[in-house]
Amino acid sequence: MKGSLAYYAWCIFLLAIAFLGLKFYIAQLDQGLIITNMRDQVSWGLYIANFTYLVGIAAAAVLLVIPAYIYHFDPIKEIVVFGELFSASSIIMALMFVFVDIGRPDRFWHPIPFIGKLAFPDSLLAWDVLVLNGYLFLNIFVPVYILVRSYYQKEPNKRAVVPFILLSIPWAVGIHTVTAFLYNGLAARPFWNASILAPRFLASAFCSGPAIIIIIFQVIRRISKVKIENEALFKIAELISYAMFLNLFLMGAEIYKEYYSNTIHLAPLTYLYQGLQGHKTLVPWIWTSLSMNLVAFFIFLIPKTRKYLLTLNIGSILIIVGVWIEKGIGFVLPGFIPDPLGEIYEYMPNTTEIAVSLGIWALGLLIFTLFMRVAIPIETGIFFHSKQKPQKSSNDTLPIP
Amino acid sequence: MGQRTRTMSGNLYTRRTFMKILSAGFVAGLGGINATCKKVINEEFLQKYFSEMTDEEKKRVVQRLEEKYLKQYGKSTRVSFGEAKQNTLWGYGLDLSRCIGCRRCVYACVKENNNSRYKPQLHWIRVIRLKKGNLISLENAEHYYDPDKVPEEGFIYMPVQCQQCENPPCVKVCPVHATWKEPDGLVVVDYDWCIGCRYCMAACPYKGRVFNWAEPNIPKEDLNTTMHYFGNRPRMKNVVDKCTFCIQRVRSGRYPACVEACPTGTRKFGNLLDKNSEIRYLIENKRVFRLKEDLNTEPKFYYFFSL
Numbered sequence: 001m002k003g004s005l006a007y008y009a010w011c012i013f014l015l016a017i018a019f020l021g022l023k024f025y026i027a028q029l030d031q032g033l034i035i036t037n038m039r040d041q042v043s044w045g046l047y048i049a050n051f052t053y054l055v056g057i058a059a060a061a062v063l064l065v066i067p068a069y070i071y072h073f074d075p076i077k078e079i080v081v082f083g084e085l086f087s088a089s090s091i092i093m094a095l096m097f098v099f100v101d102i103g104r105p106d107r108f109w110h111p112i113p114f115i116g117k118l119a120f121p122d123s124l125l126a127w128d129v130l131v132l133n134g135y136l137f138l139n140i141f142v143p144v145y146i147l148v149r150s151y152y153q154k155e156p157n158k159r160a161v162v163p164f165i166l167l168s169i170p171w172a173v174g175i176h177t178v179t180a181f182l183y184n185g186l187a188a189r190p191f192w193n194a195s196i197l198a199p200r201f202l203a204s205a206f207c208s209g210p211a212i213i214i215i216i217f218q219v220i221r222r223i224s225k226v227k228i229e230n231e232a233l234f235k236i237a238e239l240i241s242y243a244m245f246l247n248l249f250l251m252g253a254e255i256y257k258e259y260y261s262n263t264i265h266l267a268p269l270t271y272l273y274q275g276l277q278g279h280k281t282l283v284p285w286i287w288t289s290l291s292m293n294l295v296a297f298f299i300f301l302i303p304k305t306r307k308y309l310l311t312l313n314i315g316s317i318l319i320i321v322g323v324w325i326e327k328g329i330g331f332v333l334p335g336f337i338p339d340p341l342g343e344i345y346e347y348m349p350n351t352t353e354i355a356v357s358l359g360i361w362a363l364g365l366l367i368f369t370l371f372m373r374v375a376i377p378i379e380t381g382i383f384f385h386s387k388q389k390p391q392k393s394s395n396d397t398l399p400i401p
Numbered sequence: 402m403g404q405r406t407r408t409m410s411g412n413l414y415t416r417r418t419f420m421k422i423l424s425a426g427f428v429a430g431l432g433g434i435n436a437t438c439k440k441v442i443n444e445e446f447l448q449k450y451f452s453e454m455t456d457e458e459k460k461r462v463v464q465r466l467e468e469k470y471l472k473q474y475g476k477s478t479r480v481s482f483g484e485a486k487q488n489t490l491w492g493y494g495l496d497l498s499r500c501i502g503c504r505r506c507v508y509a510c511v512k513e514n515n516n517s518r519y520k521p522q523l524h525w526i527r528v529i530r531l532k533k534g535n536l537i538s539l540e541n542a543e544h545y546y547d548p549d550k551v552p553e554e555g556f557i558y559m560p561v562q563c564q565q566c567e568n569p570p571c572v573k574v575c576p577v578h579a580t581w582k583e584p585d586g587l588v589v590v591d592y593d594w595c596i597g598c599r600y601c602m603a604a605c606p607y608k609g610r611v612f613n614w615a616e617p618n619i620p621k622e623d624l625n626t627t628m629h630y631f632g633n634r635p636r637m638k639n640v641v642d643k644c645t646f647c648i649q650r651v652r653s654g655r656y657p658a659c660v661e662a663c664p665t666g667t668r669k670f671g672n673l674l675d676k677n678s679e680i681r682y683l684i685e686n687k688r689v690f691r692l693k694e695d696l697n698t699e700p701k702f703y704y705f706f707s708l
Contacts (some may be wrong), residue, residue, distance in 0.1 A: 034615035103597020103639025110505035188606035
């Protein structure tokens with residue numbers, strides 16, 4: 001994959017969107033967060049919604065790591081590097097979303113341990129800073145190590161790398177748990193203050209991340225010589241169906257509890273699913289999300305549709321969008337509506353927030369594209385250290401521990 | 402307090418050096434800015450965590466702020482660092498039988514505390530209107546009632562502001578220790594340390610925290626020149642602020658502005674540790690309750706009924 005025209009066009013396209021986002025972000029810096037639609041009543045919006053979703057996406061890698069390294073499912077093993085680099089890109093995006101959300105980026109050094117005053121262990125946000133950066137390190141270190149060894153045409157040293165790969169599994173569980181706890185611990189917000197939150201985060205993360213991976217792997221194998229077997233994609237899809245079952249089940253459990261007990265804490269859920277006192281902005285969104293997740297569940301459950309690329313892709317896209325609504329705006333906003341004193345402020349992101357968000361997504365995809373620009377030629381054996389003789393034919397993938 | 406009062410002498414040198422190098426790069430990037438301006442930016446950017454500043458450094462901060470306000474508002478101001486008095490724990494009483502919902506407290510507060518006036522106007526006190534017969538459920542609270550005359554038949558009014566919790570959830574969640582509870586029980590924010598993440602706003606069950614979504618604006622002639630570093634000094638955009646029971650007043654022996662402004666005697670204030678204070682009398686002799694007691698936040702803001 002030498003820089004083809006399509007590659008440059010894609011990069012320029014992403015750069016253009018990123019610059020547009022930057023333009024809006026500079027205006028936001030200049031005027032303050034007043035130019036977003038966030039207000040005291042709904043003090044987090046689209047940015048934090050995207051952040052929450054992207055932490056989930058980062059689970060993509062671990063879902064590939066588990067079958068590859070624990071159950072020795074070989075078709076997935078060889079493509080773990082791409083999955084981990086995708087997770088790294090997701091974490092970078094998630095951190096960028098936090099960065100654009102904070103009002104004083106000029107004080108970026110205040111939360112840096114030892115230099116600033118990170119409130120660890122009191123604040124869950126401090127925990128999140130640590131675990132997200134740790135996860136980012138793991139998901140960059142492992143693939144870079146494997147790629148560098150491959151570049152010199154050497155086998156990776158298993159002893160050096162496998163512990164880190166295995167560590168990334170509990171660490172992935174950790175980032176979702178900490179992110180869920182960030183909301184979960186707030187007694188002021190009954191919608192988030194439910195013990196089921198962390199399990200729900202894990203379940204939905206294991207749907208959306210791998211669904212994106214299914215799409216991305218098909219793109220990679222189309223534009224390069226990387227071999228990714230259908231078998232691997234179908235396996236991922238099967239795992240998604242279990243995760244989606246769990247996700248829907250946990251959601252049902254929560255809905256039952258709130259509706260049957262029917263306390264004043266039902267209000268946010270009512271707002272989300274039925275509308276509250278005539279305020280219905282989120283209602284069409286959440287029902288769209290629920291339908292998408294349900295349809296995708298059946299597509300991935302039934303072997304026939306799961307193992308047919310067209311339906312597989314439809315299912316994946318339904319999950320990507322469905323979970324984005326569920327874990328993004330469908331999760332963050334009802335926490336604020338109604339607010340602790342019963343006021344209802346209906347929030348929808350404005351142009352600034354949408355443009356900045358698209359800019360971050362574009363920048364994240366660009367980072368991932370550049371990762372792939374290096375990783376794919378190494379993995380396919382095209383790109384290697386020139387002093388070594390090529391030992392492999394170019395269409396071979398390199399074995400990874 | 403252990404963490405905050407700790408001196409970081411071991412780290413000081415490296416931290417400072419690191420930040421100096423970093424800020425040198427940062428400031429160098431701001432081309433075309435004159436030298437004094439650069440120095441101020443540099444100092445603001447580098448300002449240390451409050452409890453780690455020496456008295457000398459605090460003086461320098463006060464000087465810098467007073468110079469800044471003089472330039473901006475054309476008035477000489479006094480920014481105090483006044484500390485909490487011994488054996489003091491401030492408590493507030495609010496008589497729901499008397500409140501008529503006139504919102505004089507709201508506007509007195511805006512004025513006293515140098516809150517932003519226009520677009521947006523920041524209120525630290527919110528008066529909500531509740532239908533009689535319904536006190537605890539706030540689902541039907543009206544925040545923007547606007548009749549010709551108050552009080553209205555069939556309603557009661559409930560002012561809500563920061564409850565100065567003994568167990569404040571907002572303090573616990575701050576990722577950079579930019580907010581804490583002072584020895585006299587006041588929950589304060591260091592506006593120069595807040596990163597504007599708004600996690601505290603999500604954590605507060607009383608909507609006690611307010612965000613400066615834009616650069617605050619205060620008419621020059623309205624600036625209150627008696628200021629406290631943790632209280633009513635003018636804030637900057639994108640930081641959180643909140644009611645401090647008028648820290649600039651109560652630490653120098655005055656009542657909070659809302660107490661003075663109330664025309665009906667609804668608002669009471671005093672030292673909870675003083676057996677002879679009015680607030681202690683009310684707690685011992687009236688039926689008091691606190692908002693959302695089930696959340697275990699232990700507010701020092703007592704609602705009661707005199708009638």
